[in-house]
Each structure stands twice: as C-alpha cells, then as structure tokens.
Amino acid sequence: MFENNDKTNINDLGEFGLIQHLTQAVELTEKSTVKGIGDDAAVLDFSDKKTLISTDLLLENVHFDLRYVPLKHLGYKAVQVNLSDIYAMNGMASQITFSIGLSSKFPLEAVEEIYEGALIACKKYNVDLVGGDTSASVQGLVISVTSMGYADTDRIAYRSGAKEGDLLCVSGDLGGAYVGLQLLEREKQIFLENPQIQPDLEGKDYIIERQLKPEARKDMIELLAKLHVKPNAMIDISDGLASEILHICKASNVGCKLHEDKIPIDPMTYETAREFGLDPTVCALSGGEDYELLFTVPQADYDKIKGQLDISVIGYMTEAAAGCNMISKSGNVHEIKAQGWNAFGK
Amino acid sequence: MFENNDKTNINDLGEFGLIQHLTQAVELTEKSTVKGIGDDAAVLDFSDKKTLISTDLLLENVHFDLRYVPLKHLGYKAVQVNLSDIYAMNGMASQITFSIGLSSKFPLEAVEEIYEGALIACKKYNVDLVGGDTSASVQGLVISVTSMGYADTDRIAYRSGAKEGDLLCVSGDLGGAYVGLQLLEREKQIFLENPQIQPDLEGKDYIIERQLKPEARKDMIELLAKLHVKPNAMIDISDGLASEILHICKASNVGCKLHEDKIPIDPMTYETAREFGLDPTVCALSGGEDYELLFTVPQADYDKIKGQLDISVIGYMTEAAAGCNMISKSGNVHEIKAQGWNAFGK
Numbered sequence: 001m002f003e004n005n006d007k008t009n010i011n012d013l014g015e016f017g018l019i020q021h022l023t024q025a026v027e028l029t030e031k032s033t034v035k036g037i038g039d040d041a042a043v044l045d046f047s048d049k050k051t052l053i054s055t056d057l058l059l060e061n062v063h064f065d066l067r068y069v070p071l072k073h074l075g076y077k078a079v080q081v082n083l084s085d086i087y088a089m090n091g092m093a094s095q096i097t098f099s100i101g102l103s104s105k106f107p108l109e110a111v112e113e114i115y116e117g118a119l120i121a122c123k124k125y126n127v128d129l130v131g132g133d134t135s136a137s138v139q140g141l142v143i144s145v146t147s148m149g150y151a152d153t154d155r156i157a158y159r160s161g162a163k164e165g166d167l168l169c170v171s172g173d174l175g176g177a178y179v180g181l182q183l184l185e186r187e188k189q190i191f192l193e194n195p196q197i198q199p200d201l202e203g204k205d206y207i208i209e210r211q212l213k214p215e216a217r218k219d220m221i222e223l224l225a226k227l228h229v230k231p232n233a234m235i236d237i238s239d240g241l242a243s244e245i246l247h248i249c250k251a252s253n254v255g256c257k258l259h260e261d262k263i264p265i266d267p268m269t270y271e272t273a274r275e276f277g278l279d280p281t282v283c284a285l286s287g288g289e290d291y292e293l294l295f296t297v298p299q300a301d302y303d304k305i306k307g308q309l310d311i312s313v314i315g316y317m318t319e320a321a322a323g324c325n326m327i328s329k330s331g332n333v334h335e336i337k338a339q340g341w342n343a344f345g346k
Numbered sequence: 347m348f349e350n351n352d353k354t355n356i357n358d359l360g361e362f363g364l365i366q367h368l369t370q371a372v373e374l375t376e377k378s379t380v381k382g383i384g385d386d387a388a389v390l391d392f393s394d395k396k397t398l399i400s401t402d403l404l405l406e407n408v409h410f411d412l413r414y415v416p417l418k419h420l421g422y423k424a425v426q427v428n429l430s431d432i433y434a435m436n437g438m439a440s441q442i443t444f445s446i447g448l449s450s451k452f453p454l455e456a457v458e459e460i461y462e463g464a465l466i467a468c469k470k471y472n473v474d475l476v477g478g479d480t481s482a483s484v485q486g487l488v489i490s491v492t493s494m495g496y497a498d499t500d501r502i503a504y505r506s507g508a509k510e511g512d513l514l515c516v517s518g519d520l521g522g523a524y525v526g527l528q529l530l531e532r533e534k535q536i537f538l539e540n541p542q543i544q545p546d547l548e549g550k551d552y553i554i555e556r557q558l559k560p561e562a563r564k565d566m567i568e569l570l571a572k573l574h575v576k577p578n579a580m581i582d583i584s585d586g587l588a589s590e591i592l593h594i595c596k597a598s599n600v601g602c603k604l605h606e607d608k609i610p611i612d613p614m615t616y617e618t619a620r621e622f623g624l625d626p627t628v629c630a631l632s633g634g635e636d637y638e639l640l641f642t643v644p645q646a647d648y649d650k651i652k653g654q655l656d657i658s659v660i661g662y663m664t665e666a667a668a669g670c671n672m673i674s675k676s677g678n679v680h681e682i683k684a685q686g687w688n689a690f691g692k
Binding site (some may be wrong): 034035038039040041042043044045046047048050051052053054056057059060061063084085086088089095097099100101113114130131132133136137138139140142144146147148149151156158159178234235236251272302 | 400408
C-alpha cells in the first residue's frame with residue numbers, strides 16, 4: 001500500500017505527539033460542543049433535546065482490505081457508517097470520537113490520510129470530532145467510531161414504531177455497494193495473479209464509490225422534516241434490505257409485503273450484477289453497506305412523498321400473522337429471509 | 347487460556363445471536379437512559395445537565411496479556427478505565443457502549459466472561475450498558491468502550507482550571523498497579539520457562555488487584571460533593587503521576603512544587619518495588635494505571651479535606667515560570683519529566 005522510505009516513523013512522535021499532530025486540523029463548529037479534544041472527556045450540551053449515541057468497530061481484513069481501500073476513503077467511510085446510525089433515528093449527528101489502533105509499521109503519512117478522510121466527512125456533515133484514542137496495535141488496523149447526535153423526543157424514529165398499513169419506503173438505490181465490492185475483489189485477484197495488469201474499473205465509478213465512499217443520508221432527514229413527514233419506524237441499511245425489514249417487523253410486531261419490482265436498483269448496479277451472474281434483487285436484499293434509510297410512514301403521508309425522486313415506496317406493513325413476504329416480479333410470494341452480511345461468517 | 351473442547355462455537359450463533367445472548371443479562375437502571383440496546387442508536391436524556399463522553403481502545407498484547415489477565419477481570423477493567431475519565435471531569439458516569447472484536451477461536455464461554463466482568467462493573471457503578479458492536483477479528487482481541495455521563499456546568503473540572511496557589515491533591519495511593527504488573531510479568535516468565543511451577547503471588551493480593559481490577563474513583567466525586575469542594579482542575583492517573591501533573595500545568599499555564607515525601611505509596615507497593623530493585627517514587631511517578639484522581643483545590647478548602655484519609659495533599663501550584671518541580675526527600679529540586687506509558691513504545 002505504501003513504502004516506508006522517506007516516511008515519518010510514528011514512534012518518533014510518541015502517543016501525545018501523534019494525537020497533537022493529527023488533531024491540529026480539528027475545528028469545532030457545532031454549537032452543542034462545549035469542549036472537544038484535550039481533556040479526560042468531551043463536554044456537550046444538548047439542552048432540551050435527547051442525546052443519541054451509536055458506536056462501530058472496523059477491523060482490518062474483516063471490514064476492509066487495505067489492498068484496495070484507499071486510506072482516506074477508509075477514514076471517510078468509517079465516519080459515514082457510524083453517522084448513518086444517528087440519522088436512522090431521525091436525528092441530527094453532531095459529534096464523533098475517532099479511535100485508531102495501528103502498528104508502528106504505519107508511517108505517519110498513512111495515519112494522516114485516514115484522519116484526513118475522517119475530517120472531510122466531519123466537515124461535510126457538520127460534525128465535530130471531539131475525542132478518541134490512539135494506540136499501537138500489534139495486529140492489523142483497528143478503527144472505532146462513536147457518534148453522538150440529538151433529536152426532539154417526538155421526532156425520534158425507533159425500529160419499533162411501524163404500524164399495520166404503513167407504507168414501506170427506502171431512500172436512494174440498493175445493491176450498488178455490494179456489486180462494487182465484487183468488482184474490487186475481482187480486480188484484486190487479477191492483480192495478485194499478475195501485478196502488471198492495471199485494474200479495469202472504467203465506467204464503474206458509481207458502484208465503486210457506493211462501496212468505497214458511501215454517504216450517510218443526512219439530506220433525507222432534512223427532506224422528511226421539510227415535508228412534515230415523521231416516519232413511524234426507521235433503520236439504516238447496513239446488512240441488506242431483507243435483514244433490515246425483518247428488524248423493523250420484529251421490533252414493531254408487524255408483517256410486510258415487499259414488491260420486488262419497486263426495489264430501486266441503479267442501471268449500473270443491475271448490469272454489473274448480471275455480468276457477475278448475480279441476481280440484482282438478491283444484491284439489493286442481501287448485499288448490504290448501502291447506508292440508505294428504510295422507513296415506514298402512515299398512508300396519509302403518501303401525497304407528501306409521492307413526488308420525491310429519491311424516495312421509493314417498496315411495499316406496506318401488514319399484520320404480524322401475515323408474515324414478511326416479497327411479491328416477485330412474476331407474482332410469486334416468497335418469505336423474506338435475512339442473509340445479510342455476518343461478521344462471523346455464518 | 348482455555349480449551350475449545352466442549353465449548354460453544356460463536357460461529358453457530360451468528361452476530362445477532364451472539365449479541366442477543368450476551369445482552370440478555372443487561373438491565374437498565376439509570377433514569378437518563380431512554381432507550382438502550384436494540385435500535386440504531388441509544389437514546390439518553392440528560393435534561394439540563396451537560397453530557398460527558400470519553401472513549402478507550404484496548405488491544406491484546408498492547409494493553410493486556412491474556413496469559414495472565416483473567417477474562418472477567420479484563421471486562422471489568424475495560425469499563426473502569428473508561429468510567430475513570432468521566433469521574434475525572436467531576437461528573438457522574440451513567441452509560442457505556444461496549445464493543446468487542448474477537449477471533450472465532452474464542453468460544454462463547456470466553457466472550458461471556460468478558461461481558462460478565464463488564465456487567466459487574468456496570469452494576470457496581472450504576473452505569474447502563476446501552477450499545478456496542480460485536481465483530482469477528484482475524485487478529486487478536488479488541489475492546490472499545492465509550493462512556494457517557496453528566497454534570498452541572500458549574501461542577502465540571504477541566505484540566506485547565508488550576509490556579510497559582512492551589513493545593514495539589516491525589517486520591518488513594520500510587521505505583522501499586524505498576525508493581526503488580528512487574529510481579530505478573532515475572533511469574534509469566536517463570537511459567538514460560540517451566541510450566542510446572544505455580545505462580546507465587548501469595549500475600550500480594552493488593553497490588554495484583556491494583557493491576558488486574560482497578561476501581562474508578564466514583565466515591566471520591568461523591569465525597570468531594572459532600573465536602574462542598576469543587577476542584578479547580580482534575581485528571582485521572584492513567585499514565586503516571588508525572589505525566590498527569592504536566593498535563594494540568596500545561597493546560598492551566600501554571601507550575602507546581604511536588605513533595606516526594608507526600609506521595610502516597612502503600613507499604614506493599616513500597617516493599618515489592620524494592621524487591622524488584624525499583625525506586626517506589628519512580629513507580630508512582632511513571633508507572634501509571636492507578637486510576638486515582640489528581641486534582642487541585644483552592645487553599646481555602648484545606649480545612650474541608652485535611653481530615654480525609656483517602657486524600658493526600660502532595661504539593662501546590664506555582665506560577666508557570668517557576669516550572670514543574672519535585673522536592674526530593676533529601677531536599678533536592680528535580681524537574682518533573684513525563685515518562686508515562688507510551689503505547690508506541692518510546
């Protein structure tokens with residue numbers, strides 16, 4: 001990934017030196033941040049709002065492969081993935097802590113890139129980096145991100161709030177991140193067999209970006225507020241549409257009817273899935289990592305969302321006894337099963 | 347550490363199954379917890395208090411050695427270490443998130459022990475476990491803990507609040523955790539050379555516990571409140587007394603005079619340090635991991651704290667130009683230098 005020649009050894013800086021160096025570019029802009037980096041704990045002021053908190057662990061060779069993930073993208077994605085959980089509560093993200101464990105073979109320049117990516121994400125999403133931990137790792141690269149945010153009590157959307165008759169909606173399109181990953185894995189294999197061959201990713205920018213540089217849907221939270229829509233239930237799509245639908249159904253004690261032909265799939269995702277011999281619908285259902293928002297709204301809100309190009313109504317919620325089913329394009333009924341990504345490989 | 351025979355393979359549970367299994371014992375008792383585990387983010391309500399947040403990363407073979415750290419102690423300590431940062435703001439800890447990355451060679455029973463230790467700590471300190479992440483690790487064991495808490499604005503003690511003339515105080519005693527570590531390392535070496543020899547730790551319970559099972563000083567925060575003492579500055583001692591004093595001096599732009607003969611060192615720490623040919627004062631200054639609280643109070647508060655057996659006045663703050671010095675037992679003046687533990691080994 002990088003050469004150690006002419007690079008700065010992080011051992012020369014020491015832990016405090018490294019933290020100071022990395023955090024010098026940190027700016028605080030959120031009004032809820034009272035005190036950021038530099039004390040035992042950060043101090044935040046959410047006044048009359050509820051505090052939201054979520055955390056993610058990203059481990060080398062489990063969640064990312066440094067052979068094709070650029071470090072700056074990795075820092076960016078680590079933040080996005082975690083912010084997405086705050087937006088999935090229908091809240092606004094406002095702060096993160098960012099911890100890294102890295103082996104001393106990492107030159108300073110490499111750590112800087114990860115951090116730079118994280119800070120670009122913070123800036124773009126108006127989030128303050130207020131703390132973290134920096135440590136040596138005798139194993140691979142470890143990243144842990146915790147996000148905080150806030151919401152008015154009556155705006156918070158839990159997984160458990162879906163009601164029978166609600167419309168099932170999703171933002172953006174699905175399956176792209178997974179198909180992008182297949183493309184990157186294929187090129188990695190080709191490269192490993194013959195390092196002279198340059199990766200062929202031409203024209204595939206969109207799905208590569210979906211995998212390497214996902215965007216949490218802050219804009220969707222803002223749009224829903226503008227449309228005066230309060231979702232009854234909401235979750236972000238990290239493990240695949242099927243798994244997330246089942247989470248909502250279980251937590252809300254409802255069933256659902258999902259229409260396959262309504263699932264939004266980008267043409268490039270569709271075509272590339274086909275090239276790989278994959279069913280695009282399966283990629284959307286089980287691929288994961290799209291970080292779109294899945295939510296249910298009362299039928300009465302249909303008029304408010306129907307003109308929105310970035311929101312697809314993909315089905316509706318039923319009584320629990322009817323189960324969780326997908327109506328296929330050919331009209332068959334299939335039970336929805338979770339085959340989402342599992343960190344333990346089962 | 348453990349055999350895989352007759353143990354439950356975590357792969358059989360899958361990620362969601364593992365989370366469900368581990369979290370079934372979680373009880374929520376904090377009134378500021380609105381929603382704990384089970385949604386995209388936890389929801390907390392600190393009403394008119396400020397929110398405090400801190401995070402730590404603990405990595406196998408950097409922060410702990412599974413050859414002598416019992417897993418339950420590891421879970422317990424991981425929580426304590428992080429709560430300590432909230433208390434060091436003169437606040438009350440109320441929630442944690444607890445993330446684990448573990449290789450699939452870990453049987454379920456091993457993960458349960460780590461979790462059990464974490465939950466014992468939560469229960470003892472009235473802290474709710476409200477979230478986390480559980481992942482496979484192809485490397486060693488990874489633990490990431492984030493703590494939240496709260497404080498009234500006018501009670502928060504930053505590192506930067508120390509004033510010239512303040513008394514420099516410390517809770518408990520110092521150096522024990524470091525000397526306990528030396529003892530464990532020695533017994534590990536003996537064991538590695540001859541596995542038939544049982545570890546000889548008899549009569550050393552106190553310093554072994556200081557290393558393996560530290561207690562964050564919540565009681566000290568409660569005591570200071572009861573005594574109507576508001577520290578001007580506060581920090582917890584994770585890297586050693588010297589390093590923490592320098593943090594306060596730098597952040598507060600003051601100097602200090604530390605009296606060696608006032609540094610509280612337990613007799614067992616003292617004797618065992620001597621057995622190892624170590625200077626007990628150096629163990630206190632640079633050993634770290636004691637998780638005691640270092641704080642400064644106005645001289646006017648002296649009468650309020652002087653009768654407290656668990657608080658030692660070890661010096662006082664001076665103007666910055668006078669530097670940070672220790673007056674040795676023989677009356678010599680030494681500049682205080684940080685030789686605290688550095689994760690990057692320098």
